[in-house]
Amino acid sequence: MTTQTIRTRRSFVMDEAVAILAQTPATLDALLRGLPDGWIAAHEGGDTWSPFDVVGHLIHGERADWVPRAKIILEHGDTRTFDTFDRFAQFAASEGRTLASLLDEFAMLRQESLRDLAALRLSVAELDRRGRHPAFGVVTLRQLLATWVAHDLDHIMQISRVLARQYSDEVGPWRAYLRIIGGTHG
Amino acid sequence: MTTQTIRTRRSFVMDEAVAILAQTPATLDALLRGLPDGWIAAHEGGDTWSPFDVVGHLIHGERADWVPRAKIILEHGDTRTFDTFDRFAQFAASEGRTLASLLDEFAMLRQESLRDLAALRLSVAELDRRGRHPAFGVVTLRQLLATWVAHDLDHIMQISRVLARQYSDEVGPWRAYLRIIGGTHG
Numbered sequence: 001m002t003t004q005t006i007r008t009r010r011s012f013v014m015d016e017a018v019a020i021l022a023q024t025p026a027t028l029d030a031l032l033r034g035l036p037d038g039w040i041a042a043h044e045g046g047d048t049w050s051p052f053d054v055v056g057h058l059i060h061g062e063r064a065d066w067v068p069r070a071k072i073i074l075e076h077g078d079t080r081t082f083d084t085f086d087r088f089a090q091f092a093a094s095e096g097r098t099l100a101s102l103l104d105e106f107a108m109l110r111q112e113s114l115r116d117l118a119a120l121r122l123s124v125a126e127l128d129r130r131g132r133h134p135a136f137g138v139v140t141l142r143q144l145l146a147t148w149v150a151h152d153l154d155h156i157m158q159i160s161r162v163l164a165r166q167y168s169d170e171v172g173p174w175r176a177y178l179r180i181i182g183g184t185h186g
Numbered sequence: 187m188t189t190q191t192i193r194t195r196r197s198f199v200m201d202e203a204v205a206i207l208a209q210t211p212a213t214l215d216a217l218l219r220g221l222p223d224g225w226i227a228a229h230e231g232g233d234t235w236s237p238f239d240v241v242g243h244l245i246h247g248e249r250a251d252w253v254p255r256a257k258i259i260l261e262h263g264d265t266r267t268f269d270t271f272d273r274f275a276q277f278a279a280s281e282g283r284t285l286a287s288l289l290d291e292f293a294m295l296r297q298e299s300l301r302d303l304a305a306l307r308l309s310v311a312e313l314d315r316r317g318r319h320p321a322f323g324v325v326t327l328r329q330l331l332a333t334w335v336a337h338d339l340d341h342i343m344q345i346s347r348v349l350a351r352q353y354s355d356e357v358g359p360w361r362a363y364l365r366i367i368g369g370t371h372g
Contacts, residue, residue, distance in 0.1 A: 008352060010353065020225075042194045139359060146360075153346040154350060157350070161343055173319070177333075179340060
C-alpha cells in the first residue's frame with residue numbers, strides 16, 4: 001500500500017529558469033516550422049488563438065513584458081506600475097508575416113532577452129525586489145521570472161492542444177482516451 | 187459585430203500526419219534534453235507521470251501500438267483484436283536509463299515507424315480498413331493513424347503542464363493568468 005505522493009514543486013533557481021527559457025524557440029521551431037498553412041492557422045473557435053497568433057504573442061512578450069518589467073523593478077521598485085501588456089498586439093504586428101519569419105524573430109529576441117538578463121547579474125537577494133503590477137499590485141522579481149518560464153510552457157501546451165483538436169473527429173472512439181481532445185480547455 | 191467562429195477541424199491527410207509525427211522527437215529533444223534531473227523526474231502527484239515516464243511510454247508505443255496495430259488491420263481486418271497496450275510498460279523498461287538515451291531511442295524508433303508506414307504505401311481507400319480494438323470494438327486505420335498524431339501532441343501538452351506546475355508557488359499572483367497552473371488537468 002502506498003500513500004498518495006504529494007505533487008512535486010521546485011523553487012526558482014535562475015540557471016534552471018534560463019535553461020528552460022533558452023530552449024523554447026527550438027521547441028516551437030521543431031513543433032511548427034514547415035507545417036501546412038491550415039495547421040498554422042488552426043484555432044479552437046471564437047476568438048481563440050492559432051499557433052501563428054501565439055508565436056506573435058511571444059514576440060510581443062520579449063519586447064514589452066519580461067525583461068522590460070524586470071528593469072522597471074530594478075530601477076523603480078514598486079513606485080512605478082508596469083505598463084499594461086497588450087494581449088492583442090500580435091494581430092496587427094504579425095499581419096502579412098510568415099510563420100518562419102516569426103519563429104526567426106522570436107529566437108533572436110529570446111537570445112537578446114537572455115543576454116540582457118545575464119547582464120543584470122541578479123543576486124538571489126535581488127529576486128525579492130518588489131514591483132507593481134497593474135492588476136495584482138505588489139509582485140516580486142522572482143515571481144515575474146518564474147511566470148516567464150510558466151508562460152512559455154503554457155503556450156507550448158496551448159499550441160499542442162490546438163493542433164491535436166483538429167483531429168477531434170478523425171480519431172473516432174479514441175476520443176475517450178485522449179484528454180487533449182475530450183477535455184475542456186485546461 | 188462578428189458571429190462566433192466555429193472551431194477549425196482538419197480531415198486526415200497522410201502527408202500532414204507524417205509531417206507532425208516526424209517532428210515529435212525533435213520537439214521533445216528541444217524541450218527536455220539537458221534539463222536538470224529534478225525537472226525530468228517532476229510529476230503532478232499520485233501516480234501521474236514525469237517527463238521521463240512519458241518518453242518511455244512513447245517508446246513503448248512505437249514498439250507495440252501504432253505500426254504493429256496498422257499491420258494487424260491490414261493482415262487480419264477486424265477478425266483479430268489488437269493486443270492490449272500496456273500503459274505501465276515504461277516503468278520497468280526505463281529503469282536505470284538516462285533521459286538522453288530514451289530520447290535517442292525514441293527518435294530512432296519513430297524514424298523506423300515512419301519508414302515502415304511509408305513502405306505500406308497505403309491508398310486512401312485502405313484508410314477505411316477496419317480493425318478491432320479491445321475496448322472500442324470496430325475502428326478504422328484512419329482513426330488509428332489520426333490518434334497516433336493526437337497522442338503525440340497530448341503528451342507534449344502533458345510534459346509542458348508538468349514542468350510549468352513546478353512553479354505553481356513561485357509565480358505568486360500570476361497564477362490567476364496561467365491556465366496551465368490554475369486549471370485542472372486538461
